[in-house]
Amino acid sequence: MTLRRNAASFNAVDLVPNVLRGVADVDLSTTVMGQDIALPVYLSPTALQRLFHHQGERATAAAAERFGTMFGVSSLGTVSMEELARKHSNPQVYQFYFHKDRGLNSAMMQRAKAAGIKVMMLTVDSITGGNRERDLRTGFSIPFRLTPTAMAQFALKPAYGINYLRHEKFSLPQLDAHIDMKGDTLTIGRYFSEMLDPSLNWRDVEAMLAEWGGPFCLKGVMSVEDARRAAAIGCSSIVLSNHGGRQLDGSRAAFDQLDEVVQAVGDRLDVMMDGGVTRGTHVLKALALGAKAVGLGRYYLFPLAAAGQPGIERALAQMNAELLRGMRLMGCSKLSDLGHDALRYVPSER
Ligand SMILES: Cc1cc2nc3c(=O)[nH]c(=O)nc-3n(C[C@H](O)[C@H](O)[C@H](O)COP(=O)(O)O)c2cc1C
Numbered sequence: 001m002t003l004r005r006n007a008a009s010f011n012a013v014d015l016v017p018n019v020l021r022g023v024a025d026v027d028l029s030t031t032v033m034g035q036d037i038a039l040p041v042y043l044s045p046t047a048l049q050r051l052f053h054h055q056g057e058r059a060t061a062a063a064a065e066r067f068g069t070m071f072g073v074s075s076l077g078t079v080s081m082e083e084l085a086r087k088h089s090n091p092q093v094y095q096f097y098f099h100k101d102r103g104l105n106s107a108m109m110q111r112a113k114a115a116g117i118k119v120m121m122l123t124v125d126s127i128t129g130g131n132r133e134r135d136l137r138t139g140f141s142i143p144f145r146l147t148p149t150a151m152a153q154f155a156l157k158p159a160y161g162i163n164y165l166r167h168e169k170f171s172l173p174q175l176d177a178h179i180d181m182k183g184d185t186l187t188i189g190r191y192f193s194e195m196l197d198p199s200l201n202w203r204d205v206e207a208m209l210a211e212w213g214g215p216f217c218l219k220g221v222m223s224v225e226d227a228r229r230a231a232a233i234g235c236s237s238i239v240l241s242n243h244g245g246r247q248l249d250g251s252r253a254a255f256d257q258l259d260e261v262v263q264a265v266g267d268r269l270d271v272m273m274d275g276g277v278t279r280g281t282h283v284l285k286a287l288a289l290g291a292k293a294v295g296l297g298r299y300y301l302f303p304l305a306a307a308g309q310p311g312i313e314r315a316l317a318q319m320n321a322e323l324l325r326g327m328r329l330m331g332c333s334k335l336s337d338l339g340h341d342a343l344r345y346v347p348s349e350r
Contacts, residue, residue, distance in 0.1 A: 003245030006276030009253035018331035035091035038068030044295035045072025045095035063312035080173035125220025129192030130247040141185035237270035262290030280322025
């Protein structure tokens with residue numbers, strides 16, 4: 001339900017263009033959490049990218065760098081944050097899951113700091129695992145279990161299997177020192193239920209903020225009350241998100257919450273959103289409601305799976321072209337020209 005709602009949410013509003021504004025030059029750059037980016041979209045952190053394509057996070061970071069934007073590395077990433085920070089100069093966000101093991105949490109923060117990562121993004125919508133029915137059906141786990149269905153899939157996509165075996169052994173470099181996967185498989189459900197700390201609360205976040213001492217973002221906030229609290233404890237930003245519909249099914253779409261939240265806290269922290277974004281005009285609608293930047297998930301994951309780095313670059317080139325075209329047709333030459341006036345509710349949606 002939530003996956004579909006995310007995609008449909010942008011259809012509730014129409015864009016109202018202005019004309020004759022002289023839009024020969026369009027500037028798509030912005031600053032979010034103190035990071036300058038050339039596009040108002042960033043590649044949201046996602047887990048296990050080397051399962052999608054053997055280049056994994058290497059492709060994501062490099063494609064984001066080519067387009068001058070920010071990317072996130074997941075706690076469940078399959079390439080180390082240090083390697084990516086060494087190779088790339090574009091802003092990198094470290095996505096943090098809060099573990100029961102406080103020593104692991106501190107060690108992760110220290111590593112991120114030592115790697116020169118500026119932005120910490122704590123995901124707060126995953127206090128327990130979502131009910132991922134497809135994962136249950138397929139028996140998805142890391143490393144792969146060679147079930148008959150999995151073997152049939154490998155047989156159908158031999159290049160994938162060959163690449164999987166020819167490249168370095170699958171690992172979770174952000175966590176390797178802290179989990180023992182030998183002789184065992186880790187399912188995402190088990191990771192969430194056994195390793196993450198369901199007692200996580202606002203006091204823990206305040207302590208993390210103090211320990212980190214730099215730009216700090218909460219990902220997965222939805223209510224106005226939580227947004228106010230995030231601002232009060234000094235977060236630099238929040239991402240309105242329902243985790244791409246993978247956590248609380250029946251959750252409201254982030255785009256539908258955006259207006260209320262920006263009205264409440266938009267002058268105190270950077271509000272971002274993600275979920276269901278597949279078009280430049282979706283991004284323009286979110287910016288018009290006051291989002292500082294918009295996160296992409298599946299929009300870059302599918303092209304990563306299909307073609308690695310060139311796939312993500314092609315997707316970002318299309319996004320860039322759609323944003324430029326959309327801005328010109330809206331009569332806007334810079335992102336701050338987009339405001340509330342650019343939107344009206346579709347009559348049937350009122
Ligand atoms: C396969 C997959 C893995 C994800 N892994 C993570 C993760 O490790 N940490 C996290 O904070 N969000 C994760 N997300 C959520 C994304 O960061 C983002 O919030 C979501 O994908 C946005 O929705 P969209 O896919 O419709 O763009 C994941 C999403 C997908 C589809």
